[in-house]
Amino acid sequence: MDLSYGPEYEGFREEVRSFLRTHGHKAPRGQGLRSSNLREWQALLIENGYAARTIPKEYGGFGATPDILKSRIIAEEFATAQVPGGLGGQGVSMLVPTLLELGTEEQKRRFIQPTIRGEMVWCQGYSEPGAGSDLASLRTSAVLEGDEWVVNGQKIWTSTAHLADWIFCLVRTEPDAPKHQGISFLLFDMKTPGIEIRPLVDMTMNHSFNEVFLTNVRVPKDQIVGQRGQGWQVANSILGHERDSLGDPNATLQRFNRLLDLMRDETVDGARVIDNPVLRDRAMEMQGRVMAMRFNELRVLSSRVNNKNDALLARLITKLEGTELRHALEGLGIDVMGELGLAYKDNPLVRDNGMFQYHHMFFLGLIIGGGTSQIQKNIISERGLGMPREPKLAEARAEKK
């Protein structure tokens, strides 16, 4: 066991720290996706290799060879300094990796640079009212008419659709093919005529999701990623990226430390909350769970760094366990506050800006989104434990006869 990153990496860590000391004050805080300040910061990060690090130079990135540990050191140091890192969002984290893998040269040149510079904001058009966990049953159709796809249908859970310039969207182009083979992956401008966006306010009372209605939306024929009918494979490579990024154990650790602070600061009948043995026991139980997930993540990281394929189960469980843990942790934060745990938004008594209340609800959303906990359990039992799939309804009926 060797938990150190080694001298080369510690040198790199020093570089990152020095950058943060010199430039950290320029970072934009709490500004919208469109601020010029944000773009300037992003440009500075790319120039120094702290954003778009492994995107090739010809597409506007920094052009470094992928190095998991360096990426991690950057994330760690930015988090420690509480300086916002490079742009996130579905364009940067999901579309760009997909284009690099499956896009045409023309698509890469056209879309990657503006996306990583924050000039082109994307939303993701996957889920539909009738296609949630069973995403492959989606029905939004695209029919080729001359040089254009004509798209009709409805998308839901479309984060930031109201702010996005473009959408990457799954549509059915081969209605007669088996459901996984009839889907294509289209890119189009959100200003195209025929797109209507309606806000879908979530339980935190924030507007980040939308419903998107598509009526005779005309999309140039070449704005397809991959071949016709291959959209499912394209989408799956992206979902892999999404699952890896949820329930980050280091963020969970930071939140646990906030919980302990809260328990030390707040009082009940004049005694510190932490001095209540029942609540203290619950906090310690939570700490054990947080530690378990941290070490699990360390194992997954090491397995990736050393190119070993020996942590499959450890990787498969991270979305399920990470989001459930975080939801429970934030809920414990509310519990230890008693009635104060009710305070929210602009209540003058609210603690920690209402972050425990907000995250408690937000992580319930993440338990459901990106593959529900129940879908995760199917994946774990099938891919991790080798258990059989549930027979399809038709198979089950045929067997019965």
Next chain:
Amino acid sequence: MEFGLSEEQNLLVDSVHRFLDSTAQLPRVRRFAEEGNDSDLWQGLVDLGISGLLVPESRGGVSLGFVEAALVAELLGKHVTPSPFLGTAVLMPALLNQVDPDSSLLDEIIAGTLRCGIGLAEANGARLGAALIERNGKLSGRALFVLDAAADVFLLADARHHLYLVDAEAAGLTTRRLATVDTTRPVVELTLNNCAATTLATDAEAMQRLLDIGRVMLAADTLGAASNMIEQAVIYAKQREQFGRAIATFQAVKHMCAEMAAELEPCRAFVWYAGHALNELPDEARLTACHLKAHISEVGKRIAKTATEVHGGMGFTDLVGLHYWFKRIGFNRQMLGTPEYLRDQAARLQGLVA
């Protein structure tokens, strides 16, 4: 950076696993539960070098550390193997390495001719008023739940948390077998009446360190036992048919198995980290050991229940024998600190208790 098992560690696991798989199947464990003799199993482990695992090469051992010891403990739990491993191969050598590295006891331990029992139960909160008191180099009093019945010598802690060695044949020592649910770990009650004792350590830190080590080993044992229960549950679910199909195709059953695996898998990394901390990270070792054992005891308890349920009525029978794992996990939970006790310790270590 490397936070995974090395080739050497995998080889160690393979060789111990092969041995246990060929000699320590459930019928052998059942025979032990009736006859109480594990000398062939222990001799086999001694032949593999397990008794000298922690002893330096210069003293004839293999110079390995607590990660490797935890890997062996995991395998013993996986096979519910009766053995004097914890006291003989881990705690006594760990202590002697520290306080008396030239002790001839180490030679006997490596050779497999000395079995060391351990009586540290009272150090985690004495029950029934049990305590050992030292006076003029002699020990008197009572020690409960001492591992194990066949020991040649006992490693005991007194009320001040000093550590002593007492010969099993010493005058004034009486031994009473205590039946427990886990028949793979025979425990005894010792009553000492002015018993000759050799002092091994007089600072409480030495005993705390032994507790840390012991907790990590018991946690590793639970890891092995619980992972085996999941494997058995999955195999059974694939074989057992109801309503015209294997019950492994029902999501209700699959999700039970997935939940078990999702809770247990992070414990594997937790055990490695705790073993590594015992070797290399003195500032973290105690907190990690307390949290590990508390956490895995909770996870293990849920798995012991759930895996039994997946087996339906058969899980409740002696015929299948799943209860050996259920009880092993239960034993590990109670010994050297229950989850509540350990979480309280963890809070104290972090200055969270006024």
